[in-house]
Amino acid sequence: MSRDSGAFTGATETVLHLHRAANAVRQHVEQEVLRPRQLTWTGFVVLRTVWAARLIETRHVAEQAAISKATLTGVVDTLSGRGLMRRVNHPGDGRLVLLQLTRKGHRLIRELLPESESAEAFALSCLEPAELARITTALRGLVDHLERPR
Template sequence: MADKQRSARPGTGAKRKAADAVVSPDDCDPARCPCDDAACSLSRYVRTTQAANGDEDHHTLEATEQAVAERLSGLSIDMSAMAVISNVYRAANAVRNHVERTVLAPHDLTWTGWVVLWVIWIWGDIESRHVAAEAGISKGTLTGVQNTLMSRGLVKRRVHPDDARRVLLSLTPKGQKLMSSVFPEFNAVEALMSEDLDDDAKLATARALRAIVKKAENA
């Protein structure tokens, strides 16, 4: 989600400040929460209320969590699957928001714009349909991102020499310069976010995520 669709207007992207921003609380208490291994999101609200107003709510924490457990135990639920999948989405959002604010916004880049630049940077001279597939966006969206990036002088496009339908994308020298200066910053943040994981955990997590992607994409 970072684009301008038609009518490329440069230099307006990535405005994620931190005012009304999406906030989110904290950990869960394994002793109370019915989730597996403290790895769920069920008690974030509890912590919030707990911290905020002393005890003004009508239902106590215990009663509420009891209700959660009962509601879920009534049905037969795969709690560990829930913990994994729901945290995938939560993590993705958290990462994206953080990266946009800390790394991308100062360079006036949006997330999608960044991903597109990255793909072109890595593959150089790549057809736009492949860029869209790699970046995980639709063709229509890519057109807009393209125009934005072109108007900022970061990306070039030329028609495929053998097929006039296709379009080849590549980075301008300015774009290349941008990437080689920004990507280390980006990667540093990636490293920071995964620094609590040892190497085995990183590899295992990446492998697990790939398994999920595989299941989700062809099923």
């Protein structure tokens, strides 16, 4: 393919649109829900992950949030500094650290979840329910394919 052709392969075009769509939804939720509370998307994802697990090892949070351990450290420092999260020593292995929300963190996530769900629903409201189901299935399949050992 020449640079001047203006055409992309099907896979490249799909990846470009996937990236743009994910960023557009993320920016919408950040603008409408998170920024007024001085939260980043990554901070919100970490809060939501820890909330869902109640008590979880840092390495699992990094995996589920799809961020590096170094990035997680900075995010947890920020959230802990705001009194939203705490580090807890692992009872069976002193080398491991667990994360847990504080009461303040629980209150915030309970406020944020309905608002983020509403913003996400608005962002995807241009799609029919059957389209959403197909996209969700396709994206799960893509992740499964890429996470499978070769």
